Amino acid sequence: MVVLTARRGITRSTVERHDDCWVVTYPAWSVSSMSISPRLVLAAIRTRRSDRLMHVHGYHSTTALALLGRRAPTVFTPHYHGRHGHSWMADLLHVPHYRLSRWLLRRPAAIICVSEAERRALIADFPDVADRISVIPNGIDAAAIRRAHPLPEQPPTILCVGRLEPYKRIDAVLRAFCDVPAPAQLVIVGDGSQRDELCRLAIALGLAERVHVVGGLDDAALHRWLRTARVFVSMSEREAFGMAPVEAACGGARIILSDIPAHREIADEFLRQCVTVMTDHSTAALAAEIRRQLAAPRSKGCQAPDWRDIATRTVGVYRTSGVELVTPRGANGHRLSAQSLLFEGLGT
Known part of the structure; x- marks a missing residue:
């Protein structure tokens, strides 16, 4: 081959x-x-x-x-x-x-x-x-994710993973995070054309100390963040599948997804016990759901492909x-x- x-x-x-x-x-x-x-x-x-x-x-x-x-x-x-x-x-x-x-x-x-x-x-x-x-x-390499060790001494973590492009709507997650109280942190994994813009937005919103744009990571480092995260959020406008949410659920995170066809599909097939699909995409609704999921017990995982x-x-x-x-x-x-x-x- x-x-x-x-x-x-x-x-x-x-x-x-x-x-x-x-x-x-x-x-x-x-x-x-x-x-x-x-x-x-x-x-x-x-x-x-x-x-x-x-x-x-x-x-x-x-x-x-x-x-x-x-x-x-x-x-x-x-x-x-x-x-x-x-x-x-x-x-x-x-x-x-x-x-x-x-x-x-x-x-x-x-x-x-x-x-x-x-x-x-x-x-x-x-x-x-x-x-x-x-x-x-x-x-999904579920076994490798579950073997990874969570990062020590991290505050409650909300995680976004993906290309940093406008259609991923990570800026919407940032704005919602304004209404999520400390000590929670938002960790953004990935790279793309919107990286600098997201960093500037975090500063403008007064979130620079609690928002971390860590760039692209190798599998081992990503798996540790997947095991650390309490909540994973994707407000993407379009996806063919949605691998990152399924990986995050394998790591034990609660999942919040935008209401698009691919997300509804993985929610029904793989994530039923740990997912919320947001029909209300307003900033206030997303912030309230993040706070609710941070307070919920960790996910017990999912049946990943x-x-x-x-x-x-x-x-x-x-x-x-x-x-x-x-x-x-x-x-x-x-x-x-x-x-x-x-x-x-x-x-x-």
Whole structure:
């Protein structure tokens, strides 16, 4: 198996081996409008004559161009939010991108959506794909989260995790936090175009001592914050799934979500005992709910989708795409893999 991916903040490609899987990581441009890695796209396009299956991720990036000229079967996971971007520039770019995608989406043998909400949104804009879609949620490494140790001596913590872009509405959480009394703190994990603006807003609201924008974190550090948080909040305007809320529930946090289709879906399927979906998005209502959830007992966790099951279901989709897969044992004796497929994704 070969994974082609990309990451911002690096200048040279790297190659790593994990058992029978090779991971090639290319530099990505540091732009907020779209995820762009020309070297990743070129590397994927060069495989168009390969007879190996390729799994492409990311409608909202240039990665989808890897579908061009593919002769072998291809599986596509779009992570579709609709015909919108994270900025006004991305909205402009999505106009020609949508027209191109109407043609590109004819090519995959199968399409995987991570939620029913994403499936409905994709079919609404691209009706011809309906009979090729399977719904397989994102997997959660619940065991690793539960093994992590909470950070010591932290005050009651409200946590936000995600890209710091306007559609995530973290500024709304900040304004609501004004009415959450000390010693509670708000910790914001992630990076993006709105980072400086959020820091300035925290200062303007007199919250600089209790709001911490910690940037992007590796998995180990993020898992510790997930185990520390009493409450997790996402007021995002659009999502394809909502992995961070499910991860936070695994860590024991109470969950507060905006009322959007993807959030309603994960609330019903995974988070029933620990979630509030806000039908009132006013600042006062959100502040009152945060105070209420801070006073509630910690969550006992949730039934998160397991990566092993997700991998098995994904390989089932590969098999229906007409490629014969072999599943050898890796160094640990049981890791699922497939030697005859090329997996391509954008890790930004």
